[in-house]
Amino acid sequence: MHAPPSRKPFDRTGADHIAPDCAGQNFYVIDRGLRDLLRLYLAPDDFARLEPYFDRLGALAGGRLDELARIADKHPPVLNARDAFGRDEDWIDYHSSYRDMEKIAFGDFQFHAMSHRAGTLGMDRPLPAVAKYALQYLFVQAEFGLMCPISVTDTSIHLIRKFASAELKDYLLPKMLSNDPANQWKGTQFMTERAGGSDVGAIETLARCEDGEWRLYGDKWFCSHADADVALLLARPEGAPKGTRGLALFALPRRLKDGRRNAYRIVRLKDKLGTRSMASGEIQLDGALAYLVGDADRGLKQMMEQVNLSRLSHGVRAAAMMRRCVNEAMVCARSRSAFGKTIIEYPLLRRQLLKIAVPTEQSLSMFLFAASAMDRANAGDKDAESILRILTPLLKFRACRDNIPVATGAMEVRGGNGYIEEWVQARLIRDAHVGVLWEGTSNINVLDIVMRAVGKSRAHRTLQGTLMKLLDQAASVPATFRDRLRLALDRTLAFAERVATEPALEARARQAAGALYHATSAILMTWEAAQSGTDARRALYAKLVLEHRLSAQDPLDPPICDWEHDAAEMLFSGREVALAEIAGLLDG
Ligand SMILES: Cc1cc2nc3c(=O)[nH]c(=O)nc-3n(C[C@H](O)[C@H](O)[C@H](O)COP(=O)(O)OP(=O)(O)OC[C@H]3O[C@@H](n4cnc5c(N)ncnc54)[C@H](O)[C@@H]3O)c2cc1C
Numbered sequence: 001m002h003a004p005p006s007r008k009p010f011d012r013t014g015a016d017h018i019a020p021d022c023a024g025q026n027f028y029v030i031d032r033g034l035r036d037l038l039r040l041y042l043a044p045d046d047f048a049r050l051e052p053y054f055d056r057l058g059a060l061a062g063g064r065l066d067e068l069a070r071i072a073d074k075h076p077p078v079l080n081a082r083d084a085f086g087r088d089e090d091w092i093d094y095h096s097s098y099r100d101m102e103k104i105a106f107g108d109f110q111f112h113a114m115s116h117r118a119g120t121l122g123m124d125r126p127l128p129a130v131a132k133y134a135l136q137y138l139f140v141q142a143e144f145g146l147m148c149p150i151s152v153t154d155t156s157i158h159l160i161r162k163f164a165s166a167e168l169k170d171y172l173l174p175k176m177l178s179n180d181p182a183n184q185w186k187g188t189q190f191m192t193e194r195a196g197g198s199d200v201g202a203i204e205t206l207a208r209c210e211d212g213e214w215r216l217y218g219d220k221w222f223c224s225h226a227d228a229d230v231a232l233l234l235a236r237p238e239g240a241p242k243g244t245r246g247l248a249l250f251a252l253p254r255r256l257k258d259g260r261r262n263a264y265r266i267v268r269l270k271d272k273l274g275t276r277s278m279a280s281g282e283i284q285l286d287g288a289l290a291y292l293v294g295d296a297d298r299g300l301k302q303m304m305e306q307v308n309l310s311r312l313s314h315g316v317r318a319a320a321m322m323r324r325c326v327n328e329a330m331v332c333a334r335s336r337s338a339f340g341k342t343i344i345e346y347p348l349l350r351r352q353l354l355k356i357a358v359p360t361e362q363s364l365s366m367f368l369f370a371a372s373a374m375d376r377a378n379a380g381d382k383d384a385e386s387i388l389r390i391l392t393p394l395l396k397f398r399a400c401r402d403n404i405p406v407a408t409g410a411m412e413v414r415g416g417n418g419y420i421e422e423w424v425q426a427r428l429i430r431d432a433h434v435g436v437l438w439e440g441t442s443n444i445n446v447l448d449i450v451m452r453a454v455g456k457s458r459a460h461r462t463l464q465g466t467l468m469k470l471l472d473q474a475a476s477v478p479a480t481f482r483d484r485l486r487l488a489l490d491r492t493l494a495f496a497e498r499v500a501t502e503p504a505l506e507a508r509a510r511q512a513a514g515a516l517y518h519a520t521s522a523i524l525m526t527w528e529a530a531q532s533g534t535d536a537r538r539a540l541y542a543k544l545v546l547e548h549r550l551s552a553q554d555p556l557d558p559p560i561c562d563w564e565h566d567a568a569e570m571l572f573s574g575r576e577v578a579l580a581e582i583a584g585l586l587d588g
Pocket of ligand 1: 189190191192195196197198199222223224225272275280434437438439440441442443444
């Protein structure tokens, strides 16, 4: 097989009429928002130490990694059921491009271990969450599929470290934390069964204690990273109660201590719309040996820690794919000519660009703020824990949902070429859709936000306290604008509380969660814009959110917004502006 030729480097001349793509760009260097916010959310020493890695991964994501991702997407994994001797040694073949991406992720950057031990990326302690998720964000701008095995290995390690017995830790952790490809054990999570994905309590897999060992019997219907070395899964011990209370958490090794295959089979791989580089399959458990993790009656509670970490990562992945969409759309809009003008000059196209840029910037602020809350929560801050509790499903729900129209919007900017598989837009559209399905559909995340995080934990009120302080700190932003944001937040919280308490309003849960996301992100972007060294234009995105997502508008009599024209001018000009220069636009 011949690999396709390399993309020509980024070239704005558009000499052959076809607009170029982002090939050859450094996705860290061109991302002003990310660079500013990393300075804001990371401690100065950590930023200084880690910036060379952001820069290196940014270059890889716009170069080698992007090329590998393009090839891997076209050569999906293949399942082999038997070997040449007729033995049921099921294994999956991956294209060399996928293996090369694994080397970058697990070898070079050690994504799986960076939160758990010192010694990755020159750090003398585990990386802050802000840095880890920023690196995920850069990686996923090139490759989405492999981030599933990367993240689920990271989160499996978290669960083993936190809940497993000392003996099980000794057995698994040295292998899982290794960066030696020959000895490393990667992790995964098998939960969904035919009887239920959202309805986890319907799980039918049985765990039976035989001769002092746990043996599993049943089927798992969706198993991403199907050939992982160790899977965390939920099963019901014999005699345990029905529903979620009866579920226990187990670690299932692919190989037994004597090297033989464990008693389960990968029955087949799924033929998926997206994430095609990565293998998702179905698993049949025929008395497979597994190790109980933690307390047998707290399986789901423990597993939810992994689910929540994955949800945050999914929000980051959606943010990353949206950024790639924006970058591609901007390159196109600045290069393609139609009717004698570069298309970015047309007001209608600028409006479309704003529509994909705004959710992209919102998700950037939201994931970095959530990650910084995680860092504070890990240091023992209870308020930060509460904020993270609500931000996690909020980010997962809204960013993954926004990713879909943003990907379609970016395709449209490229025109017909955007529909053709040679260009990245088609893959971005295919990959975007899984975000609203795995680790809880939109509805499941939204119910978690409104019914539990708001209704039971009251986490929205802790979030409110923090957001109010941030608004107070943004004193350089016109007071009228900040007052409007305060009012919008108050109304949003009141709405969310009504939905949480009035059963007749359950069908409005998505609307309430959406409003919560918009109010939070608008305040964050306002605060960020007011910090010295940060691009003040982030406040314009906040204003767009306030006007279009949190204020009433008559669709048949829209206001004539000169300020939007001026805002687009500033946002697309690339020219730095001081906050004072945009104060008039915020005030209006
Ligand atoms: C590519 C891919 C990879 C996956 N990988 C894994 C994996 O590695 N491990 C794993 O465990 N799972 C995995 N999944 C499964 C995924 O997590 C489930 O598909 C998902 O949780 C939804 O479950 P379901 O398919 O059973 O749909 P259902 O739960 O049947 O949902 C169907 C619809 O009903 C809605 N719904 C359900 N309950 C409610 C309610 N109370 N109120 C309102 N609406 C509701 C849902 O929102 C959805 O729209 C994967 C899925 C895909 C597509």
